[in-house]
Amino acid sequence: MTAAFTSQQFALVDVNNFYVSCERVFNPKLESVPVVVLSNNDGCAVARSNEVKALGVKMGTPWFQMQDLAKRHGIVAFSSNYTLYGDMSNRVLMILRDFSPEVEMYSIDECFLRLNGLSALWPTLNDLGQAIRCRIRQWTGLPICVGFASSKTMAKLANHVAKKHIDLNGVCDFTTMSENEISRLFSSLDVGEVWGVGRRIGERLHAMGIHTAQALRQASPKWLRAQFGVVMERTCDELNGISCLALEDVTPPRKQIICSRSFGELVTSLEELIEAVSTYITRAAEKLRHQQSVCGAVHVFIHTNQFRKQDEQYNNGIVVSLPEPTGDTRVLIAAALFGLRHIYRPGYKYKKAGVMLMELSNSKQRQSSIFDLRGAVSDRVGELMQTLDNLNREYGQDTITIGSAGVRSNWKMRCDNRTPRYTTRWNELPHAFAR
DNA sequence: TCTGGGGTCCTAGGACCC
DNA sequence: TCTGGGGTCCTAGGACCC
Numbered sequence: 001m002t003a004a005f006t007s008q009q010f011a012l013v014d015v016n017n018f019y020v021s022c023e024r025v026f027n028p029k030l031e032s033v034p035v036v037v038l039s040n041n042d043g044c045a046v047a048r049s050n051e052v053k054a055l056g057v058k059m060g061t062p063w064f065q066m067q068d069l070a071k072r073h074g075i076v077a078f079s080s081n082y083t084l085y086g087d088m089s090n091r092v093l094m095i096l097r098d099f100s101p102e103v104e105m106y107s108i109d110e111c112f113l114r115l116n117g118l119s120a121l122w123p124t125l126n127d128l129g130q131a132i133r134c135r136i137r138q139w140t141g142l143p144i145c146v147g148f149a150s151s152k153t154m155a156k157l158a159n160h161v162a163k164k165h166i167d168l169n170g171v172c173d174f175t176t177m178s179e180n181e182i183s184r185l186f187s188s189l190d191v192g193e194v195w196g197v198g199r200r201i202g203e204r205l206h207a208m209g210i211h212t213a214q215a216l217r218q219a220s221p222k223w224l225r226a227q228f229g230v231v232m233e234r235t236c237d238e239l240n241g242i243s244c245l246a247l248e249d250v251t252p253p254r255k256q257i258i259c260s261r262s263f264g265e266l267v268t269s270l271e272e273l274i275e276a277v278s279t280y281i282t283r284a285a286e287k288l289r290h291q292q293s294v295c296g297a298v299h300v301f302i303h304t305n306q307f308r309k310q311d312e313q314y315n316n317g318i319v320v321s322l323p324e325p326t327g328d329t330r331v332l333i334a335a336a337l338f339g340l341r342h343i344y345r346p347g348y349k350y351k352k353a354g355v356m357l358m359e360l361s362n363s364k365q366r367q368s369s370i371f372d373l374r375g376a377v378s379d380r381v382g383e384l385m386q387t388l389d390n391l392n393r394e395y396g397q398d399t400i401t402i403g404s405a406g407v408r409s410n411w412k413m414r415c416d417n418r419t420p421r422y423t424t425r426w427n428e429l430p431h432a433f434a435r
Numbered sequence: 436t437c438t439g440g441g442g443t444c445c446t447a448g449g450a451c452c453c
Numbered sequence: 454t455c456t457g458g459g460g461t462c463c464t465a466g467g468a469c470c471c
Contacts, residue, residue, distance in 0.1 A: 039439035046439070046471095064437035081441090107471045199467050229445065231469080258441055307438055354440090414437090 008243040009115040009125075009175060011150065012155040013132060015098060016143045016163065018109035019047035022088050023078055025141035026422050026430055034075045038063050041413040042079055042263045058174055072206045079418040087423045091140050099132055104248050112152055114247045117363035129171030149174040152245045153238035156195040157213065159186065186239075192404065196235040201228060213239065253360065259284040260354020263411040267350045273302060274337055276411045280355045280404060281336050285329040286392070288357055289385055294325035296359030298332055300339040303353035316343040325361055328381050329388070332357070 015021055024030045032159035034051035038044065044060045045052070055073060057066060063077060070077065089108045096103050102114035115128075122128040129146035138145050147158025154174055162172035174182060192202035194213050204227075210216055217239040226235035234244040259280040267273060279299060288295055301317030322341040326332065336355050363382075392399050420428035 041437095041439070043437080043439050060439080062438040110471080152452065222464070229468095231445070254442075256442080262439070307440085352439095405445090413439095420458065 001301070008150050009119055010152050010155040010243075010247070011100075011113040011115055011125075011129070011132075012106075012147045012152070012159040013092075013111045013113065013136075014147075014159050014163075015147060017047055017049055018089075018142075019078075019080065019085055020049045021142050022081070022085050023419060025088070026084075026419065030076065034073055035078070036063075036066075036075060037078050037080055038417075039080060040415075041264065042077075043262065045077075046080065062166070077417060079336040079415040081326075081418050081421065083421040083424055084419065087421075088140060088142065092136060092142065092144075095136055095139055096132070098135075099128070102247055102249050105251065108232070112155065112247055114249075115148075124347055125173045125175060126171050130169070130175070133170050145170045145172075147172050147174070150241040151238040151243040152193050153235055154241060157186075157189065157239075159191065160189075160193055163279055168186075176402075183214055186217060187212050189213040192214050194239065195234065196231060197198075201232065213319065225242070253293055255360060257284045257287050257295075257357040258354060259287075259362070260301075260352060260356075261413055262352045263350065264414045265410050267411050268346070268348070270341070270344050270346070272411050273340060273344060273350065273353055276353050277336050277340050277355060278333050280353070281333045282329055282398075282401060284325065284355055284357050285332050285385075286389060288360070289327045289363075289389060293360040293364050294327045294333065294363045295322070295357040297321045297327045297357075297359065298335045298339065299312060299356035299358055300336045300343065300353070301352050301356075302343060302353045304348050308349075311349055312347075314345060314348045316345075318343050319358070325363075326381075327363055329385065329402055 016078045019031075023035060023037065030049075031052065033049070034055065036045040036052050036057070037047040040048045042063060044062050045057060045066070045290040048057055048059070051073075052075060055069060055075075057069070066075070067378075069075065075342045083332070085108060089105075092106055093103065096111050096113060100113040100115055101120055104114075115125075117281040118124055119128065122131070125148045126412055129148065132146055133144055136142055145159050145162040147155045147160070147162050148171075149155040149158045158172040158174045162168050162170055165172070177185070189212055190202075191205050191210055191212055192196055192199070194216060197205065197216070205211075205216065208227075209247070210219060216236060221236045224236050237244050258311060261276070261280065267276070281298075285295075297319050299317060299319045301315070304311055304313050306313060318339040320335045322329045322331065322335055346365060388400055391414040420430070423430060
């Protein structure tokens, strides 16, 4: 298809400071209070309210490094509550589907919409944007911004502009701007703000004298390709309104599934690592079966804490191939523990372990090995796993587990200040009192 | 004391084959 | 002493994203 000759219209909808905003929905007293949400293990700030951003706290700042600042300014910190955020994210998605049949959930807090033809239903795209903001605010309590443009990369930038310029009231539409307005605006945007330009490439572009989005837009695509590869060439085209990135409204199944965690306390014993790895495999296998895949190889890794220079360091991982693809938690655990025993060395203080399910394929088109005479057996296994998943979904995670996942908890994450899972657990519903 | 987790894509280079 | 060339596949590493 010749994208260059087909005018497209995209919207990017992005929830402002998503995790923080979710917490505020259920605790309005947090409005205008500086709030951060911490990563797993209460390690780093992964979401910051505007008040916290104004204090100069960068994304990913370790929580222990901002203790002084937190005390001085009364920063409130929450452990992450992914159950809550995931559910709120789904609600936003459902609402957006009312506005366009073509919605791509790009990340937990961002959606692309394709609007071809739909914009005719609204006086202007700005009206559409305001309608979306209004309904999401009313139905979920979440604040969002909307960017409109003729390519996804530009829509991302339009959203960025909508967030920065208060007078735009949360909506920015590039599609009706003149070439002059676009040039002026893009000249004020650092090239690093462009989607696809990260730290490394940003530095190189600056060194080459390309400082703004406008300069990148005017660079030669062929030259960019020679310097940086095909991705940057596409980015340049996209900045010129030539849509190269299609809307992906059907999520393709994951090609790999990872589950890894840092430990709450340093771990030395094999037994504890076995518990942790068994637990991670259990989580990963649930995701695997949920997307109807089976897995052909398991990667296990362990490492020590790289920040503790005084400790002897050890990192290792191993890939264990399976004789035939499977979704059976028990087989996957056995493979992972086999690998773990291979790479485990006593005498180190381990900080993190993880597993990666690789070589995923569709469980419906599973290819049997020539030794597999057990079609009936694998059907039984499928039923067993299905039952396990159903019970755990119905009665809560880990109602039924595999024995090696264990009951010790030294290795479990710190998560000291997590709010209730207000929207997905009956016993954690928010209370409302009438006066 | 305390430093996240989960993904994708592209490219270069080596192994191997004919 | 002379010592090809082209294709494919795989992997590791690097870059990006949120």
